[in-house]
Amino acid sequence: MNLILFDPAELDRPLLREDARARHLLEVLRCGAGVRFDAGVVNGPRGKGWITGEDATGLRLAFEWGAPPPPIDPIDLILGLPRPQTARRLLRELASLGVRRMDFVRTEKGEPSYAGSRLWSTGEWRRHLRDGVEQAFCTRLPAVEWGRALPEAVGGAPAGGIRLALDNYEAVVPLSRWRPEGWEGVRLAIGGERGWSGEERDLLRAAGYCLVGLGERVLRQETAALAAVVMVKVRLGWI
Amino acid sequence: MNLILFDPAELDRPLLREDARARHLLEVLRCGAGVRFDAGVVNGPRGKGWITGEDATGLRLAFEWGAPPPPIDPIDLILGLPRPQTARRLLRELASLGVRRMDFVRTEKGEPSYAGSRLWSTGEWRRHLRDGVEQAFCTRLPAVEWGRALPEAVGGAPAGGIRLALDNYEAVVPLSRWRPEGWEGVRLAIGGERGWSGEERDLLRAAGYCLVGLGERVLRQETAALAAVVMVKVRLGWI
Numbered sequence: 108m109n110l111i112l113f114d115p116a117e118l119d120r121p122l123l124r125e126d127a128r129a130r131h132l133l134e135v136l137r138c139g140a141g142v143r144f145d146a147g148v149v150n151g152p153r154g155k156g157w158i159t160g161e162d163a164t165g166l167r168l169a170f171e172w173g174a175p176p177p178p179i180d181p182i183d184l185i186l187g188l189p190r191p192q193t194a195r196r197l198l199r200e201l202a203s204l205g206v207r208r209m210d211f212v213r214t215e216k217g218e219p220s221y222a223g224s225r226l227w228s229t230g231e232w233r234r235h236l237r238d239g240v241e242q243a244f245c246t247r248l249p250a251v252e253w254g255r256a257l258p259e260a261v262g263g264a265p266a267g268g269i270r271l272a273l274d275n276y277e278a279v280v281p282l283s284r285w286r287p288e289g290w291e292g293v294r295l296a297i298g299g300e301r302g303w304s305g306e307e308r309d310l311l312r313a314a315g316y317c318l319v320g321l322g323e324r325v326l327r328q329e330t331a332a333l334a335a336v337v338m339v340k341v342r343l344g345w346i
Numbered sequence: 347m348n349l350i351l352f353d354p355a356e357l358d359r360p361l362l363r364e365d366a367r368a369r370h371l372l373e374v375l376r377c378g379a380g381v382r383f384d385a386g387v388v389n390g391p392r393g394k395g396w397i398t399g400e401d402a403t404g405l406r407l408a409f410e411w412g413a414p415p416p417p418i419d420p421i422d423l424i425l426g427l428p429r430p431q432t433a434r435r436l437l438r439e440l441a442s443l444g445v446r447r448m449d450f451v452r453t454e455k456g457e458p459s460y461a462g463s464r465l466w467s468t469g470e471w472r473r474h475l476r477d478g479v480e481q482a483f484c485t486r487l488p489a490v491e492w493g494r495a496l497p498e499a500v501g502g503a504p505a506g507g508i509r510l511a512l513d514n515y516e517a518v519v520p521l522s523r524w525r526p527e528g529w530e531g532v533r534l535a536i537g538g539e540r541g542w543s544g545e546e547r548d549l550l551r552a553a554g555y556c557l558v559g560l561g562e563r564v565l566r567q568e569t570a571a572l573a574a575v576v577m578v579k580v581r582l583g584w585i
Contacts, residue, residue, distance in 0.1 A: 109564055176562075177562075200568075200569045203563060203565055203566065203569055204563065204569065204573070205563055242564060242565070243563035243564055243565065244562075244564045245563060281585070283579070283583075283585045321585065323415075323416075323483070324443065324444055324482035324483065324484060325348055325482055325483045326442055326443070326481070326482065327439075327442065327481060329439075330439045330442055333569065333572050333573065333576075334443070334572065334576045334585075337572075337573045338576060338580055341522045341577055341580055344522075346520070346522045346560065346561045346573075
């Protein structure tokens with residue numbers, strides 16, 4: 108945790124002792140009364156916080172807020188639903204790299220049971236997303252959705268913007284040499300562990316997605332997703 | 347396993363049933379006699395293999411070899427020794443992305459006990475490296491070393507080539523905007539989880555390393571290493 112995030116509604120309440128953030132302040136940062144730590148409001152400003160007092164139930168905190176971080180890069184991802192362990196990594200690391208949205212979708216070759224994981228049903232996913240944003244010293248949480256079918260996710264796309272889909276088999280251009288036109292944002296689709304079906308490729312092409320590749324080497328979904336986001340950011344001058 | 351790797355010395359011997367590759371062939375790929383699977387010789391050609399017979403102890407295999415994969419990209423990494431769980435990921439994913447060498451070094455802010463992990467002493471690291479290369483459909487294993495101190499690793503560098511060190515605090519240029527000169531190869535140094543000490547920065551600069559950054563967002567070592575390798579490859583047209 109490079110920065111500790113708070114929801115706006117939490118700012119006026121004491122921070123309960125059993126909250127992981129309270130333990131982090133007391134046990135890892137060893138923040139005595141008045142010592143400043145880096146804090147942020149979810150989707151709001153960054154600033155400093157400090158402990159003004161404590162009692163049996165929790166810590167009283169005060170804050171001083173500065174400017175909000177720059178707007179989030181408009182990269183919206185469609186990701187074939189991964190196994191939960193991979194999803195945890197993607198949530199954390201893509202939130203660290205900075206994307207606007209992650210839409211985890213059901214695909215034909217995907218494993219349908221992944222959408223029923225406790226990662227999603229218990230809300231555990233929020234913790235990984237927040238970890239990634241805190242690591243990156245940012246306050247802006249990507250929007251996350253899961254369990255929709257690919258056609259819905261593709262159909263709901265706003266008009267305009269760049270649309271790319273990673274594909275090992277029918278890519279027409281390497282992503283690294285792709286030249287962007289149109290800047291409202293990038294929608295990038297990345298298949299699940301077994302990739303796209305033929306029908307899904309047709310659907311993506313019909314929805315205006317250009318099939319792009321990452322070169323000769325075949326990468327796991329988690330490696331491919333990070334590599335693709337980095338390439339898009341480099342191309343658009345966002346990193 | 348997209349491709350199954352064999353050491354040259356293994357090609358004339360039966361593959362033991364308890365070998366993970368035999369189990370993969372029989373249980374995952376369900377390769378009956380004569381059915382072809384993708385195979386490779388470590389640091390040698392790719393081709394096809396098939397089962398010609400089996401008995402109680404193992405499988406007899408035959409092979410037909412084609413061309414070797416292209417030479418490995420000359421990217422040599424110096425990595426501050428990570429905690430073992432991070433090292434497993436780095437070994438696998440950097441081998442998938444394709445680098446020539448990984449030198450895991452002791453640094454001043456690093457945790458010395460990481461060098462004593464069973465990951466290194468038992469040779470378990472080889473499995474992760476091989477997994478990554480097999481995933482990428484390649485045969486070339488990166489060279490790996492661990493436990494040296496940073497000054498030794500920096501001192502042993504051959505003359506010439508590009509030298510870069512990632513640094514969050516004293517970077518002089520973003521890696522994404524770095525323009526390469528000199529093409530014999532790239533040496534890229536990435537600190538451990540707590541980064542470089544002031545003395546290490548001086549050492550790196552004296553050894554000709556340019557301190558480069560990855561932008562405003564602070565990334566974990568594992569995310570930073572993958573992002574940096576992708577950027578170098580894009581810049582040099584290797585991906």
